[in-house]
Amino acid sequence: MERTYVMIKPDGVQRGLIGEVISRIERRGLKLVAMKMGTMQVETAKKHYAEHVQKPFFNSLIGFITSGPSVSMVVEGKSAVSVMRALCGTTNPLNAPLGTIRGDFCLDTGRNVIHASDSPESAAREIAIHFSAAEISGYTRIDERWLYE
Ligand code: IDP
Ligand code: MG
8 A cells, every 4th residue: 555645725625626636536546644734834844855955936835835725644545656646646737637626626736736756755755745644544444444455
């Protein structure tokens, strides 16, 4: 099983999409093992998006992501990293297929509702930024023997 870090960004919270996004994650079969809501600290956001520090959009991205409450999650399941990226759709929502979160709910790259780690290495790094080990619940869900062969 693999774990990934997922965030419903402040636009997703403001637009009332928390339930919709979490429903899509759950109905695919992925399991929530940690979750919290809060307004991200600027220092935490800079760590999270460190790979983009040189990009022209970095400052506006940090401003946006710390502008209001977001929902952070750790999501677990078979190939959780790639499955979550597929559920999200492409970074630019205009290219995201219908049926993906970005393809169904947004229009602008800078307001694309959701973040999900792009590799297992990024997932490990991002989970460690946002959660302590004690905040992550390892548990078996009752439907797992019908979800997995
Ligand atoms: P990802 O979220 O699909 O992994 P990244 O390239 O890692 O995409 O970019 C991180 C976030 O930065 C994007 O989700 C988006 O919110 C923002 N971003 C990326 N490129 C641009 C841009 O060209 N203009 C404005 N914001 C951008
Ligand atoms: Mg990324």
